[in-house]
Amino acid sequence: MKSLESLKVVLEHIIQTNYDGLCVIAGDGRIAQINDRFASVLGRTQVELIGQNIEDTCLAQAFQQVIMSSQKAAVSIQGNASGEPVDIALVPMLLDDILAGVVAYVDCDAIVQELTESLKVAQQKAVYLEQKLRIDQETRWHPDRYIGETLEQKLVRTLKPGSAFDAFIGLSPKVLEALAMAGKAAQAQSTVLICGKSGTGKELIAAGIHKASPRCHGPFIKLNCAAIPATLLESELFGHEKGAFTGAIKKKLGKFELADQGTIFLDEIGEMDLSMQSKLLRVLQDCTFERVGAEGSIKVNVRVVAATNRNVEQMVKTGQFRDDLYYRLSVIPIHLPPLNERKEDIPLLVDYFLKYFNQQLGKQIKGISQAAMDALVHYEWPGNVRELKNIIERVAVLTDEIYIELCDLPSCFHHAKSCDSEEVKIYGSIVREKIFPLEQYEKQIIKAALEKHGSYTAAAKALGITHKTVAAKAQKYGLMDWINRWTLF
Ligand SMILES: Nc1ncnc2c1ncn2[C@@H]1O[C@H](COP(=O)(O)OP(=O)(O)OP(=O)(O)O)[C@@H](O)[C@H]1O
Ligand SMILES: [Mg+2]
Known part of the structure; x- marks a missing residue:
């Protein structure tokens, strides 16, 4: 009898201290045991509920179901404390196959599942926020982070x-x-x-920098600078007075004066000779210069953008380019990668x-085959984007098809191997039956x-002669138009 008493105490203790809600209902529906958690789900206190009939609560129907079927039943009720639905399971207690009562408990499986889902969402959110924070830290301005940052680094971070x-x-x-550098430079x-x-x-x-700048x-x-003979470059840049030199029949404004309040783009700056370099340096330093043959100096407000395809840093080392001018010019350096990089x-x-060429030529080309694209991607592109643009123009002009195939590309794209040999290329361009005067070749x-x-510079490099020789020959044969002939913007 004593052990039965102590068993009852242990049972009561288990029920009361269980974190899950538990309720023991006698076979006649009377609530025999109930813990705090379960009572709060029903919106009442333990004291109020002990001895009450379960039929007077929202579990009446589920209780009846268990009594009738002797099977477990489940019901979802509105939890009073949280207002959220709470799943309750009711399990029959059978003693020698006779129903002695029902144990009801809060079904935590559903809650655990719900909590697991929320945890997953919270974890995903945490990962997202962590990544966002890292990106923000890497890309956003922060006083501590950027102390000691160079101008170049600052510009890239935009x-x-x-x-x-x-x-x-x-x-x-x-x-x-x-582009980020150029945008900031603007x-x-x-x-x-x-x-x-x-x-x-x-x-x-260079044009984009001007367009994006307040000087637009x-x-x-x-x-x-490469297209103008050194002797004429000074008057091109700074202008001249009438009679300043033979041939100066009238006063002429130089490019610097014409660019006042705007931008001057000095292309192929690496070709400028040393004496012109020192004159340019002066303009960059105090924005003043003299027209050739003039007395007074002129002050202008011009922004200088220069470009070169030569390694000016190396030219500085070999004394071909003034170091002070180089440092002045490259306050903001922008490096454009070759196409094969x-x-x-x-x-x-x-x-x-x-x-672009569909529009220009009124064509309807829809695309390009994979094989043709592969060939274009694998090509080395010594002439970079200009060469690519020329090839697409040529193909667009010549094809009558809607899709460009490998065979529409110039032969070196589909016979990559036979094109490797320089000899084959040169041989192929000469018709042997008839020989023309050397000048025509x-x-x-x-x-x-x-x-x-x-x-001129790039052509001269490919031909192994100086740019001056190329410029002179281009003039001789009337080929001046071939410089940047394909520049459409
Ligand atoms: N990224 C690009 N997107 C579109 N078109 C481009 C691009 N790069 C170059 N081009 C085109 O290629 C041609 C050559 O470009 P650009 O004249 O600007 O080259 P460059 O570097 O000044 O060459 P060079 O040193 O020979 O003067 C132009 O027709 C230009 O429109
Ligand atoms: Mg150019």
């Missing part, structure tokens, strides 16, 4: 610039970095030096140029080099 650079296609990391007054091989889009970037309503004046941009560029060669490379 957003992609707006529409002024829309014509510059590319999404590779190197391009985005260059907002500053400092001199910009754009470096990159021929055809990488230096002029596009002022003039954008271009000067190709950003092959992921080739499909984007192909797509862009196809659409020379003209064709110079034209082909200019067409492919677009600048």
Whole structure:
């Protein structure tokens, strides 16, 4: 009897201390035991409920179901404390197959499942917030983080610039970095030096910088330093007075004066000779210069953007370029990567140029085969984007098809191997039955080099002669138009 008493105490203790809600109902429906948690689900106290009939609560129906079927029943009730639905399970207590009562308990499976779901969502949110915080820390300005940061680093840490650079296609990391620099440079007054091989889009970037700058309503004046003989460069840049030298029949404004309140773009700055370099340095230092043959000096408000496809840093070391001018020019350096270092941009560029030439030529080309695209991607592109643009134009002009196939591309794309040999290429371009005067070959060669490379310097490099010789030959054969012939912007 004593052990029965102590068993009752133990049972009561278990019921009361159980974290889960528990309720023991006698076979006649009377509540024999109930713990706090269960009582609170029913919205009453333990004391109120002990001895009460379960039929007077919201569990009446479920209780009846268990009595009738001797099977477990489940019901969802409105939890009084939280207002949330609470799942209750009611299990029959059978003694020798006779129903002695019912145990009701809060079914935690559903709660656990719900909690697990919320935990999963919370974890995902935490991961997202952690990543966001990391990206924010890496990309946003924060006083501690950026102390000691260089101007260059500061500029890179910016957003992609707006529409002024829309014509510059590319999404590779190197391009985005260059565009971010250019976008920030546009907002500053400092001199910009754009470096990159021929055809990488230096002029596009220079034009974009002007367009995105507060000077966009002022003039954008271009000067190709390589295209002008050294003796004429000074008067091109600074102008001259009437009679300043033989041939100066009237006064002429220089590019610096024309660019007042705007931007001057000095292309191929690496070709400028040392004496002109020191004159340019003076303009960069105090914005003043004299027209050739004039007495007084002129002050202008001009922003200088320069470009070069030469390694000016190396030229500084060998004494071909003034170091002080180099440092002045490259306050904000922008490096444009060659196309073969950003092959992921080739499909984007192909797509862009196809659409562009469709519009220009009234064509309806819809796309390009995978094999043709693969060939374009694998090509080395010594002439960079200019060469790619030329090829797409050529193909667009020549094809009558809707889709461009590998066979529509120039032969070196589908016979990659046979094209590897320089000898084969040169041999193929000469018709052996008839030999023409040497000058005609020379003209064709110079034209082909200019067409492919677009600048005197690059063409000269490919031909193994000086840019001056190329410029002179281009003049002789009337090929001046082939410089940047493909520049459409
Ligand atoms: N990223 C680009 N997106 C679209 N077009 C481009 C891009 N880069 C270059 N081009 C096009 O390629 C041609 C050559 O570009 P650009 O004249 O700007 O090159 P460059 O670097 O100045 O070459 P060079 O050193 O020979 O003067 C232009 O027709 C230009 O529109
Ligand atoms: Mg250029």
